[in-house]
Amino acid sequence: MKKTLLVEIGTEELPAKELRNLSLSFSKNIIHELDLHKIKYGNIISYATPRRLALKIENINPFYTKKSIKKKGPSISYAFDHNNLPTNSALCWAKSCGIDLKEAKRMKNNKGEWLYYETNVKKENVDIIFPKIIFTSIKKMNTYTLMKWNNNKFKFSRPVRNISVLLDNKIVPVNIFDVHSDRILRNHISFKNPKIIIKNANEYPDILFKHSQIIAHFNSRKAKIKKDAEFVVKKINGNLYYPDILLNEITALVESPTVLIGTFDKKFLTLPHEILIHIMTNNQKYFPVYDTNKKLIPYFIFVTNVQSCDLKYVITGNENVLHARFTDAKFFFKNDQLKKIEEYLPSLKNILFQKKLGSLYEKTNRIKSLITWIAPLINANLKYAIRAAILSKCDLNTNMVFEFPEIQGIVGMYYAINNEENKEVAIAIKEHYQPKFSGDQLPSNLISCALAIADKIDTLSGIFGIAEYPKGDKDPYALKRTATGIVRIIISKKIKIDLKKLLIKSTNLYKKIIDKKLTINLVLQFILERCYSFYHLQGYNIDIVQSVLSCKLTQLVDIDARIKAISYFKKLNTYRPLVLANKRICKILKKSEKKTYENINFNLTKEKSEIILLKKIENLNIILPDLLLKKRYKEALLNLSNLIDPIESFFNSVIINHKNPEIKINRLTILYEIKKIFLNIADFSYLNDY
Template identity: 30%
Template structure:
């Protein structure tokens, strides 16, 4: 610590904070403090600012914080000379008022010039304020900016926060900075572990705070706490059992403990007859326990709990953990055994009594539509239609089971188990689980072909139905997760290699919807009534709208892969019906755009398009070889003919990369043509012949994409 700079520590102590929100709150608090210092021009080492948090505190330590602001300079623009001075050069009331307002004499005002002329300016410099004087408002601003969706009040206080606040430490070096927030006056007394060190903790200075809390059994550094959680879990893991501690679970455990201590536990082996997903869900999601697996990846009867105390009798904690998990496991086993007594298909009747959406009917009605779509899609992509239809008919049956009622996150997973137990084909059982994939961003698509077909059919029906009833996403509102469904549909088609005419499939999907659903989404007029339903026109309009919605999702999908938006638009302009074909074309255009000839050919295509449009040519006529002039024009015609011959088999094979690579060789001929030939010749016959040549050249590129939309030279 120097006389001019010192570390700043701000710690706010609270009741236990929400573990899932703790990291975000701590980061926002630290950013608010750092930004508040920077906005006021206070020197600090922002790069070394450190965020701290634990279940009972938010804190930030910023090194190198200056003890005061630098001098504060101000510049206020005043009236122009023609306004500030009269005809005799004497100050006008406008100028005297400006000078008086800024506390300066007329002769202390300076002049600056701008585009409108010369004007007066008041410049002043004031000493910077002490940092200690500015910290109270910085702290209040940082607290007000925290992302707290539901602040709470406590006692009879007028203020609110995420949890009741109990202490406040603000130290600049070894000096307490007087602040007040949430009814607390700042000091240097922090608090340690609730049980191991219930007494106040004296903090000598900002830099010793972390060690002082560590001595009081509090690990305030979240990274250190996470590392200890992992080390503790590894320490107590039984031999031959491998703990599964994902980042999300580790973060949550770390945000629930200040001094984590792992406890090895076991449960009865009879519970291993329950699907492991149910047991793991109970352990990880409900109890924050760490499951363990054997060398073959099978769940074992061992699990690990992480306590927030270093107990003298860890056996009692172990008994508590085992006692709390046993009833949940017993319920899961009971529900599973009970569900097995009823065939999965027997749940179909119950689905008729569950409303999917008022205008779209019951969940069973949706299953019937999905089954028909799955049959059609399966036949088109070469998948067993019988298996796809059977999977669709069973796809929602597990929703009516007791296990899924207790563990909703296991829908699909339990369908697979019950279908397997009921003797359904393995492909059907697998599809009941997989058709939900991708379940989240970054998740893989379904791996089985039946699951892929069912996933496509399910999403097509969902999108068509919700669009029909007028509940499509708007702004940040997407209650039916249609954006995720659209991207999942597109990804399954592309990554699964399913060649499907998607616009035609939309037409079939809308044809399966009742007219009441189509009418439900019609906008109402000023009289409060909807116009008469034209079912055919409504279906066609909706098909175009939902298809555009799905394709729009692909822009971000490809951007994440480093493919430029211009390449995406170049392919979208041709509107390929098959998304696998769209993908092949786009990747070819992305590869073409990296060739040295790409920019020149893109510019030439743009020029050709403009010429044809201005000439009113939409469909080029035939080329009259007799009217071609020797030299650059005939050379281009010959090069074009050769490219067409070479490109035909490439196009037939959908080798778009090869085709565009071949077309790139036209660059020299195209460049020489535009250098030597006047397209819009006075002779009408020659002009039309040249336009036909250019039209044929442009159409050759349009067999892949509209490369005129790529960046050109």
């Protein structure tokens, strides 16, 4: 009879931004362990709230098959003598297996034949193996924050307070984090009685909702919040526009959500709306409300986890908190502007960029030098680009950014606008931090792009220069995101800039980088790795990406053009025969121990197919340079296709390993010349012929 297994881990408040990842990781690990132990099961449902991670596994087989290690015995030649009688070696092996030698099987492979034995299938109750499965699954969970509590040696995202493991109505004995499993579930935080007693695994999660209105299923809770918020906002003829990431975070903060609406004073609408929206979404986790023209209006939607009879008190409390926040913002916004934004520049000397790399003032000077070199290359206005570089970090020493660090750049933009700076300069102050995350918007103008590249490449050069680059999963300076930002900006905006030259300029601005050549190579490799990930996420064929990246190119726009050209060419009928021809050439050259000539000796070419092939090579060497110079890689590949038939004819009618060593070397030289032609576009040896 199949059963239901429940596993719930009750914790202190879990990090809202990690909750979904923790839940998915736990579920994935459990599934992996069940499959590993060949335990049959039906539907698996995961649950996640701020104070619990849980799984309910339905129709689980109460027994699992346990097999002993397969035992390989002596080879047949050692197991039996010339009279086919078992040797002492075979008998001892059979005894160690606990079997009669007649029960042994024979196993063959290309090295010979051996005695072999596998124990019979043995059935065990699943509750015997579950403690190990659960512990292993928890141990392997992906989490960015780990902590210790009490005196136990284990680490987890937050302190674990209870563990409930039930197989139908039976408690499965588990001891993890020095916490023993029982049938006690954590109650809602607002209830005096902290415990809910569950008798049977099948009662979950209904017992939580019935007892305390807890919605354990993340997506169900999310759907309720969304539905209720849309219902409430219609009462005031308002509209909601919010990213899904905000809804996920709010869902992760509550167990039994109640959606309410609050108001704030209209006078605050005189502040830049981006600042108000940031405070509501990032600081307070509220939904801003807009009119039909997508303009902010003095309302906000919030979700409370408090179960209260007096909801007016809850609304007033949230309104007071937001009022205080907005009042601070208004004061800082006004007070900061008693000085011009440029006047904050000298004070950047007192703010560290990185303790080994100096202050933000020094970083600003390096960015200024870099943008002086970058701007003319990309046709950005040099005067305004330099001005943007000088002002780029000035807002970091304002009271507004000190209070609300996440709106750095946004604050600088508004202060620059109020100081009547050029509009593109002001926008660049905000946008040079973009993209901040996957899917974030890119800088909108050339000055913003130039400033973003300068700032990001300076960070990469400096941190790599002092060997503080990412190691394993640790990336404290978010360098992967920084490098990905450079890749996205350059490729999407088609900015023709040589990364190696850029890095030479950047590293030369640092006095503390000792091995500049090593730093340049490390950063270049790091950026190209991000480039690989960039194309992989977009669904490009990995073999094509690798074939181009292996050529060690340093212009991302050039890399992009080649990848797209080969992706187009892959759809044509000539792709496969050209790739196969290249593979055959590479295979022959790899096997050959003979060195090739520096140039083809035409006096040694006698066969008709050789002469035809050489003419094609000569024609390509005339046509290709201009096409490659103009980055017309599609046309170049189509011209390469003209080699298919001559190469095939060459292989069919010519013996490469000619008895005359000079002719042999010359024919290898012909193949090497063809290989070099291919390498002008990509390393075709990485490409699959399908």
